[in-house]
Each structure stands twice: as structure tokens, then as C-alpha cells.
Amino acid sequence: MPRVKTRGFGVRAVGDRIFNLTTLAMALVILALLAGLTAELFRHALPSIKAFGFGFLTSTDWDPTTDQYGALPFIYGTAVSSALALLIAVPLALGVALCLSEMAPAWLSRKIGFMVELLAAIPSVVYGLWGIFVAGPWLRDHLDPLLAKYLGFLPLFQGPQVSVSMLTASVILAIMVLPYISAVCTDVFRAVPRSQREAALALGATKWEMVRIAVLPYGVSGIIGAIILGLGRALGETIAVAMVIGNSPQISASLFMPSATLASVIANEFVEATSTLNLAALVELGLVLLVLGLGLNIAARLMVYGATQRRFQKPA
Amino acid sequence: MTLTKSAHSRRQLFRKLKSDVMVGLTVLATALALVPLFLVLGYLVSKGATSVNWSFFTRMPAPVGQSGGGMANAIVGTFELVGLACALGVPIGVAAGIYLAENRGGALAQAIRFSADVMMGVPSIVVGIFCYATVVRPFGGFSTLAGAIALAVIMVPLVTRTAEEMILLVPHELREAALALGVPRWRTSLLIVARTAASGIATGVILAIARVAGETAPLLFTAFGNRFWSTSLLQPISSLTMQVYTYAISPFADWQRQAWAGALVLTAIVLALEIGVRWLTRGDAQVAR
Numbered sequence: 001m002p003r004v005k006t007r008g009f010g011v012r013a014v015g016d017r018i019f020n021l022t023t024l025a026m027a028l029v030i031l032a033l034l035a036g037l038t039a040e041l042f043r044h045a046l047p048s049i050k051a052f053g054f055g056f057l058t059s060t061d062w063d064p065t066t067d068q069y070g071a072l073p074f075i076y077g078t079a080v081s082s083a084l085a086l087l088i089a090v091p092l093a094l095g096v097a098l099c100l101s102e103m104a105p106a107w108l109s110r111k112i113g114f115m116v117e118l119l120a121a122i123p124s125v126v127y128g129l130w131g132i133f134v135a136g137p138w139l140r141d142h143l144d145p146l147l148a149k150y151l152g153f154l155p156l157f158q159g160p161q162v163s164v165s166m167l168t169a170s171v172i173l174a175i176m177v178l179p180y181i182s183a184v185c186t187d188v189f190r191a192v193p194r195s196q197r198e199a200a201l202a203l204g205a206t207k208w209e210m211v212r213i214a215v216l217p218y219g220v221s222g223i224i225g226a227i228i229l230g231l232g233r234a235l236g237e238t239i240a241v242a243m244v245i246g247n248s249p250q251i252s253a254s255l256f257m258p259s260a261t262l263a264s265v266i267a268n269e270f271v272e273a274t275s276t277l278n279l280a281a282l283v284e285l286g287l288v289l290l291v292l293g294l295g296l297n298i299a300a301r302l303m304v305y306g307a308t309q310r311r312f313q314k315p316a
Numbered sequence: 317m318t319l320t321k322s323a324h325s326r327r328q329l330f331r332k333l334k335s336d337v338m339v340g341l342t343v344l345a346t347a348l349a350l351v352p353l354f355l356v357l358g359y360l361v362s363k364g365a366t367s368v369n370w371s372f373f374t375r376m377p378a379p380v381g382q383s384g385g386g387m388a389n390a391i392v393g394t395f396e397l398v399g400l401a402c403a404l405g406v407p408i409g410v411a412a413g414i415y416l417a418e419n420r421g422g423a424l425a426q427a428i429r430f431s432a433d434v435m436m437g438v439p440s441i442v443v444g445i446f447c448y449a450t451v452v453r454p455f456g457g458f459s460t461l462a463g464a465i466a467l468a469v470i471m472v473p474l475v476t477r478t479a480e481e482m483i484l485l486v487p488h489e490l491r492e493a494a495l496a497l498g499v500p501r502w503r504t505s506l507l508i509v510a511r512t513a514a515s516g517i518a519t520g521v522i523l524a525i526a527r528v529a530g531e532t533a534p535l536l537f538t539a540f541g542n543r544f545w546s547t548s549l550l551q552p553i554s555s556l557t558m559q560v561y562t563y564a565i566s567p568f569a570d571w572q573r574q575a576w577a578g579a580l581v582l583t584a585i586v587l588a589l590e591i592g593v594r595w596l597t598r599g600d601a602q603v604a605r
Contacts, residue, residue: 015500015502015503016500016501016502018502019501019502019505019506020418020502022411023411023412023414023415023418024415025411026407026408026409026411026412026415027411027412027415027416027424027425027428027476028428029408029412029472030412030428030431030432030435030472030473030476031427031428031431033435033469033472034431034434034435034438036446036450037438037442037443037446040446040449040450041442041445041446041449043449044445044449091345092345092348092349093345093349094345095341095342095343095344095345095346095349096342096345096346096349098342099342099343099345099346100346102342103339103342103343112346112350114594115350115353116346116349116350116353117590118353118587118590118591119349119350119352119353121526121527121530121586121587121590122353122356122530122583122586122587123529123530123531123532123557123579123582123583123586124530124532124533125530125532125557125560125561125564125579125582126356126360126530126560126579126582126583127356128561128564129560129564129575129576129579130355130356130359130360132564132565133359133363133564133572133576134355134359175352178349179349182349206331206332206334206335207335207338207339208334208335208338208339209331209335211338229437232437233437235439236437236438236439236440236441236442237439238439238440238441238532238533239532239533239557239561243561243564243565263439263441263533266441266445267441267533267536270445270448270536270537271536271537271540282445283445283449286441286442286445289439289441289442290438290439290442293437293438293439293442294434294437294438296437297433297434297436297437297438298430298434300437301430301433301434
């Protein structure tokens, strides 16, 4: 928007100045919030940072009774549950995005796209409730025995099968992040210039070959961005995970066992923190979560910007 | 010659078949993705509907062991928290959105736009910790105010980005026409451009409301929850989400039943907002996620 210098004097110039300063101040609130978030978390995590140093990230001790705190079980739980969720959600999300952008007619694509978006609208506490009473028991009774039977030689699928587990949490997370990934991917695929597709088709490509030659390569950075964005969502998801993961600070190879994530342990223990150090340790978990979230989002946004802004460039 | 020709057509057939299979797979993926939506909604209705009755909306939570009771205070609490969050967050978000749209290319605007996008990805529980540190501790306790501020922090970047996008959709000629008539810039921005974008901005605000109405994590240690009426902004308050959470993880069948009812009401509110808004603005409004 080209800036036109106000040439008026008196009331007019003053009005403009007040207006500009007010909107500027409100915009600066966003910067202040982001800076404040980081600073406040750091400040309140300081006792724990001082007491444990880098060992905090590598220790598996989490014991409020002896005031010993280590984040590794939660970092592990967050990493595994998020990775597994993406493993389930990404192929499906790519399928949905391709179906919406390449296959379905526009009217149907709009309707289905809207329904997929509704998945993102359902509150996470509702997913948690459904996970506790429906999905968890169903997975335990139907999926777990199958996995144990055919893949039981892997340590991932051994041991007792319970309904609150890493596996249940990952499945619920997958459902929750899928709409975010598919929405961004759909945008990315739609931004691929028409001429690319037409060129592929003119060379005799089938529909799938066109997707593979013209659409997917063009959207790679956008797809990666979408996946990272989904990862950011999965890492930070709290309530649904806290309800179905079992909240046990242990590292176990089996996906059938309960676990805990950074976010879920904060939700469970924050109010009941017994000492200053306990609270500081929980805040430090939050700080780890914030740093991961910020880092992933910065990376993802940069990649998605790159992929969806290309439509404004001249086709090569 | 005939041999190569048949090999050629076999190859064609294989390519065609492969393409059809892949197209089929994308359709299957879409169908699979929608299964949970219908399952969740189906279970909500079948398990929750029987417990949604008049007393659910008008009665207070019953003590453990007594059956009956409702979520009157939690329902009011949700409206109170979200209303207050709007009062705090919407003016900031809209003003910031206007700033971003008016200063499209500026370096500062770009930094703020990027910060807003990044802030949308900050885990909501972290916002809860932030408000615990900055509001709950200094004010000496869990409070409605702290919960509302936490929700407002989540709303601001959402509203900002939508407001910006909507204002940018307003044709530039409209602004030029107003300026040419001698209308001051600030009146043009506020009364011509922003007003033209008002329905789009409202859409964004309502979607942000739908989003925060379903938040639980940032409220756990700000608003905290309350089994009674909250009579002051400095007292803890309950919300539908927190009540559903508490009841869902409780061992009492009666509470679990009520959790389903609460979840049904909550989902109905959120989906009504989402669907209503999209239905009203069937155009191609692009809304920040």
C-alpha cells in the first residue's frame, strides 16, 4: 500500500498521528507478548536451570519427593508420540490434500474440505473424552492384539495392552493434526501453476504421473512446512494427550505402555507443585516446549511462505 | 512389430491402472480422515444427549455420590471467560491488523506479521504458564481475570491476521476515492476501509471465539475451576472445558455421564459458531488458522 504523506495541518494531521500511533502500539503488543512469554518463562525456570544445568535435559529422574528433576522421559514421550502421530497423519493428509486439489470437482472439494476442517474445530477435551471411553478401549481390544500377533517380535509391540498408552495418544494426536497438515498442503498444491499440470498432461502423463511430475516436486518445501507445522501442533497438544497417555514418567520401548509428554506433565502437576524447585522445573519443561514450538513454527512458516507465494511470480 | 506394440499397450494399461489405483488411494484417505469426525459426533450424541436436560443447564454440580446436578456455573463461566477475553483481545487484534494492512511492506510490519504467525503456534499450555507468572502470582490467586487474559493472548494473533487479510481485500480504489474527497487518512482507514471489511473481521473474531471456547490447558492454572458461582473477577471460575476434563478423568459413573453431556453442549456451541459463520460467509474468505 503506497504511503501518501498527509499534507494537512492542524486537526487532520493530529488525527492521523493519533491513529497511527494507536494501531502501532497495538501491533507492538504482539511483539511484547512474544518477548514477554519467553522472558517470563525463562525467569521462572531460573532456579531449575541453575540447579540442574544441561543435565536437566538428559536426566531421567523426576521425583518431587527428593526434589530431583530431569526432563528426558517427557522429551522422549513428546518426541515418540508426535513422531508416531505424524507417521499416521501425514500419508492420510497428503491423500486428502491431493484428492481435494487434484481429483474432486470444485463443489465437492469445498464440502469435504469444510468437513475436514471441522475435525480441527472439535475441542481437544472432547477428543480426550472420546479417547478415554471409546478409542482407547477399542485400540486395546482390536488393534493391539493384531500388532502383538504379527509384529510382536519388535519390542515396540510387546507387554501388557492397556487403553491409556503411547499408542492411544498417538492415534488421537494423528486425528487432531491431520486437518492442519491437509489444509496447508491443499493450499500449497493449489498454488502450483496450471501451466505445470497442463505441460505434464500434454506430454501424455496420466493423472498420477502429472501429480508426481508436476505437483509434488513443486510443493516439496510447502509439504515439509506443513508437516513441521503439524509437528508443532502435536508437541504442544495438552489436554487430549494428558487424558489418554497414562501420565507415567517412564521410558519404555513398548508403545502399549503409558507414558507422559512435556505438556501433559505440566497440566497434571503444575497446580500441585510441592516446592519452588518443583515449580521451576515444570516451568522449564514449558520453556523447552516454547523453544521447540517457536523453532518449528519459524522454520515451517518460512517454508510455507516460500511455497504459496510462488503463484505471484511469473511462471518460468 | 506386433510384439512391441502389445508390450507398448500393456505398458499403457499398467500406467493407467497405476494412476487409477493412486487416485483411489487418495479418495480412500479422504474417507478415512472423515471417519473420526462422524465417530466422535456420533458418540457425543448417543452418550451425551440423554443427560442433557433442563437441570443440566440450570443446576449446580452435585457433590460426589449424589446423582443429578448440572453445569450451570460452568456454562456461565465459559461465556464470562470468552466474553472478557474478547473485550481484551479483539480491540488489540483489530488495531494491530489495521496497522499491518496499512503498513504492508514495512520492515516492522513484516516482523510483527511473522511474530503473530509464530505466536499461533505457541502451545496453549505455555500461555497458561505465562499468565500464571504474570497475573495469578502478582494478584495473589487464580482468577477469572487471569483465565480471560490467557484466552485473550491466544486470540490476539488470530484476530490480527484475519483482520489484516480482510482489510487487504478491500479494493484500493475505495480508499483512493475517500482520500480524493479530502477525507483524512485515519477516517478513511477506520470508517471506510475497516468498515467495509467489518463482516470479514467479524468472521475472524467468531472463529477465534470458537477456538478459545474449546481451550482447557491455558485455564487449568489461571481460571482454575470452581464448583460454585464465581462472584468476582478475582475469584476462580469454572468453564465447560475444565468441568468436562475433571468429570471425564473421575472414577464416578455419574460424573462421566455428565462429562459426555458437557462435551456435547460444548461441541454444539463450537460447531454452531464454525458452521454458522462459514454458512453466512460462503464467499472465499481466507481466514487465519
